Amino acid sequence: MKAIVALGMTMFLTAETIGQERQDISPEAAATARTLMETALESDLAYDIVESLTTEIGPRLAGSEAEERARAWGAALGQELGFDRVEVEGFTMPFWDRDSLSITMTAPYEMELHGTALGGSGSGSVQSEIVYFRTVDDLVAAEDGSLEGRIAFIDGDIMVRSQVGAGYGPANQRRRIGWQHAERAGASALVVRSVGSDSHRFPHTGMMSDLDGSWADIPVIAVSNPDADHLRRLHNNGEAISLTVNSVAGWHGEVTSGNVVLDIVGRENPEEIVLIGGHLDSWDLGTGAVDDGAGVAITVAAAKLIADLPQRPRRTIRVVMFGAEEVGLLGARAYAEQHADEVANHVLATESDFGARTIWRLSSNVSEAGTPVIDEVGRVIAPLGIIRGGSNEPGGGPDIIPLAMLGVPTVRLEQNGEDYFDLHHTPDDTLDKIDPDELAQNVAAYAALVYLAAETDADFRETPDGTASQ
Numbered sequence: 001m002k003a004i005v006a007l008g009m010t011m012f013l014t015a016e017t018i019g020q021e022r023q024d025i026s027p028e029a030a031a032t033a034r035t036l037m038e039t040a041l042e043s044d045l046a047y048d049i050v051e052s053l054t055t056e057i058g059p060r061l062a063g064s065e066a067e068e069r070a071r072a073w074g075a076a077l078g079q080e081l082g083f084d085r086v087e088v089e090g091f092t093m094p095f096w097d098r099d100s101l102s103i104t105m106t107a108p109y110e111m112e113l114h115g116t117a118l119g120g121s122g123s124g125s126v127q128s129e130i131v132y133f134r135t136v137d138d139l140v141a142a143e144d145g146s147l148e149g150r151i152a153f154i155d156g157d158i159m160v161r162s163q164v165g166a167g168y169g170p171a172n173q174r175r176r177i178g179w180q181h182a183e184r185a186g187a188s189a190l191v192v193r194s195v196g197s198d199s200h201r202f203p204h205t206g207m208m209s210d211l212d213g214s215w216a217d218i219p220v221i222a223v224s225n226p227d228a229d230h231l232r233r234l235h236n237n238g239e240a241i242s243l244t245v246n247s248v249a250g251w252h253g254e255v256t257s258g259n260v261v262l263d264i265v266g267r268e269n270p271e272e273i274v275l276i277g278g279h280l281d282s283w284d285l286g287t288g289a290v291d292d293g294a295g296v297a298i299t300v301a302a303a304k305l306i307a308d309l310p311q312r313p314r315r316t317i318r319v320v321m322f323g324a325e326e327v328g329l330l331g332a333r334a335y336a337e338q339h340a341d342e343v344a345n346h347v348l349a350t351e352s353d354f355g356a357r358t359i360w361r362l363s364s365n366v367s368e369a370g371t372p373v374i375d376e377v378g379r380v381i382a383p384l385g386i387i388r389g390g391s392n393e394p395g396g397g398p399d400i401i402p403l404a405m406l407g408v409p410t411v412r413l414e415q416n417g418e419d420y421f422d423l424h425h426t427p428d429d430t431l432d433k434i435d436p437d438e439l440a441q442n443v444a445a446y447a448a449l450v451y452l453a454a455e456t457d458a459d460f461r462e463t464p465d466g467t468a469s470q
Contacts, residue, residue: 024458025376033448040444046301047436054287054431061284062324063095063255074260074321081304085263091334095255099248107242114224117249119207121220126189127244132235136174139181148186159197165417171195176209179216189219189245193228198422205425219247259331260321264307272315274454275349279325286429295352302446313454322399336402346408348453351397356434357416359445363389366409370460409460
């Protein structure tokens with residue numbers, strides 16, 4: 001892939017395009033961005049970073065001792081790579097741990113199932129016949145108390161594969177709210193089909209939604225797609241199905257988490273911030289390579305390449321390794337609160353949190369005046385195989401949501417997520433799933449985008465009247 005992209009870069013550079021840049025991107029800045037792209041395509045830095053994180057630290061459950069070690073690792077990495085400012089900004093959070101689980105089908109015959117507790121699950125030992133629900137909507141319709149002492153099972157379907165992950169939201173409803181209706185109906189446990197697009201016996205974990213600050217008292221378990229298929233076939237054959245669930249999971253009080261903040265200070269407008277990042281925590285079933293060690297590696301490596309230029313860009317580039325993303329964007333919310341006095345100085349924000357496959361589209365949600373600048377960025381990164389997408393699309397990544405809600409403009413470099421939900425939140429999220437050349441393409445795109453956003457003086461922020469702010 002590097003050879004193909006490099007060929008495209010060479011063709012682009014020899015075409016009569018240099019000097020044609022418009023708006024606030026100068027020919028010199030565009031040329032520097034292209035040089036960054038070429039350097040990134042030949043660099044192994046991002047792969048070295050994600051290899052180090054996943055190997056030396058391993059799984060990084062939010063609020064755990066491992067996440068604490070990851071913060072120390074991130075701060076040490078920032079120092080080693082020569083960032084101008086390295087800070088760990090702490091916050092407190094409640095800590096949930098899955099501990100241990102066994103789930104066995106005991107009727108119509110005995111068979112071990114592959115399952116995992118969902119985040120926020122309660123604990124308990126339950127042996128009961130299941131009540132089958134084809135969809136989460138069917139469980140929502142169940143009457144109060146109708147499942148007393150039983151195990152509810154929400155089936156659903158294997159998630160539809162999509163380049164943009166469009167099937168995740170609808171499928172995720174059974175994981176998020178299923179427990180609320182199972183408890184209301186009196187169930188002693190809830191089992192759901194994993195929210196994922198794979199056909200392996202790897203269960204997918206993930207956080208449930210709270211209900212007015214309360215969490216499940218009952219065990220809430222996701223089983224792998226093949227196991228859910230098996231239960232469906234038995235149900236369709238008219239068999240009575242019983243399960244035994246033994247789950248030890250629960251909350252353990254308040255702990256400290258934190259965000260690692262790395263700055264490259266701008267040479268002319270250091271108070272203006274272009275923010276990028278990924279989340280440092282992961283679920284504990286795999287090593288969090290794809291979700292989201294890759295995002296941390298991509299954004300740190302891109303910023304490091306910019307820092308190695310002969311001079312800093314005009315604006316400050318800030319990389320945030322967000323903590324506790326998986327359990328409710330807690331690090332992102334803490335960052336927005338702790339930096340409330342400088343939110344207006346955040347000129348643009350984006351996050352890499354959709355795996356490590358190639359970037360194929362650039363979308364944005366910036367001012368009318370700033371949109372042509374992002375269009376120019378799109379032209380610069382087009383040789384990487386990236387098309388220009390929508391120019392009024394809210395996004396930027398999950399951890400950017402709190403900032404976007406406060407008016408920070410966003411862009412998104414969209415990765416190919418067709419197989420992302422094969423790996424997402426599973427034991428299969430490991431380093432071997434990352435292709436170094438695809439990772440390098442990500443770094444090239446981020447380096448060019450972030451450099452140009454930090455070098456221009458364009459105003460990306462929309463005012464209430466639809467114009468750029470002054």
